Structures are given as C-alpha cells and as structure tokens.
Amino acid sequence: LAKTTQPISMDSYEGQEVNITCSHNNIATNDYITWYQQFPSQGPRFIIQGYKTKVTNEVASLFIPADRKSSTLSLPRVSLSDTAVYYCLVGGALYNFNKFYFGSGTKLNVKP
C-alpha cells in the first residue's frame, strides 16, 4: 500500500506559482497519482491525475519524474480562492482497483 508524504502547510501570495511536492517511495508499477482539492465544508474535488512525465489541464500541472517516487502539483498564478487543502493519492490501477488512503494533505494559504 503506497503511503504519501506531503508538507503540512504552505503559504503563498496572489499571482505566484505554487508547487506542492508529494513523496510516494513505494508506488506500484500500475499505480496512478491523483491530486484532490478540498475547501472547508465540502468534499474533495478531483484536480489532476497522471502516471508519468507531465500532465496539464486547465487548472494545474502535474510533474512526475522517471522513478515516480514523487510528484509535484503546480498551480499557476494562485488567487485567494485557491486557499484549500491539497491531497496526493496513489493507487487505482486499471482492472485492479486499489483502495485509496488519504494522507495528511497540504494546507495552502494564499495571502493578498
């Protein structure tokens, strides 16, 4: 079972790029890396998912090195509304669905 490690909290200012790194040293060959965002009093929201190299969507980018033992979520030009908790999860192999376990997450605080 892949365990993830993230910084507990991060501070940033509006307009800056924020990079949140997650360590997952024992990721399995068929595991995907998925990131979620959670606002207070809401359920987590799927942000982005990847397997290797780089993935980009309208919200964020996900960078995964060749060894896949870590990943970095990149949020371009954050705003106050990006203040939330961000969770990194690994698992979910196709045809062999694994359960997901949420780590502590990273609380991002965006300041004006």
Added chain:
Amino acid sequence: SAVISQKPSRDICQRGTSLTIQCQVDSQVTMMFWYRQQPGQSLTLIATANQGSEATYESGFVIDKFPISRPNLTFSTLTVSNMSPEDSSIYLCSVAQTSGRGEQYFGPGTRLTVT
C-alpha cells in the same frame, strides 16, 4: 465526472440512536466509498461498497456499527448505529469506476453531531 448528493446535509442526534445517510449518484458507478472526516483532519476510509456484494470494511470499522447497503449502481446508504459523541464527524461518500484510473468524485458530506 459524476454528480453526487447526500442526505441529510447535517443532523444533530442523541446518543444511543442511529442515523442513516443516503448517497445518490446521477449515473451508474461501479465503486462507492464511505469516508469519515473529523474537523480539520484528513479523510479516513470506512468501507468500500460494491453493488451485489457485501461491503468491505477497513480496520477499526465493523458492520454492526456501520451497516452499509448498495441496492443498485446509483445509490448507497451508511447507517451510524448506537451513536456516541465520538461519532460526531463529517461523513462523505465517493464514487469511482473500475474502468477508470481510480479518480474519485465526492459528495458534499453529512455533518453529524451526537449529543
């Protein structure tokens, strides 16, 4: 993605009673999960509910305390039985497809307070 609703959104219950939380999805999904989240804490997986089979519970959670039903591919319920103040928490359901890559979609949660 899927749209998930939960009922009730919040409730205040007396100790010793039971509460059933409903999770409704707007499309058919293979996997449904129930989580618990204490205020300010991360999510803890309670059980996995697949249609047509018994729920699979995580360590520390038992069927007598948290019975789950999954009668079809769009609906599930979680009952919190014989409640105590320690059961006060937010309960969330999520869904995923085995044909996907494991991305989950979450409901808004049910905030339970036990007095």
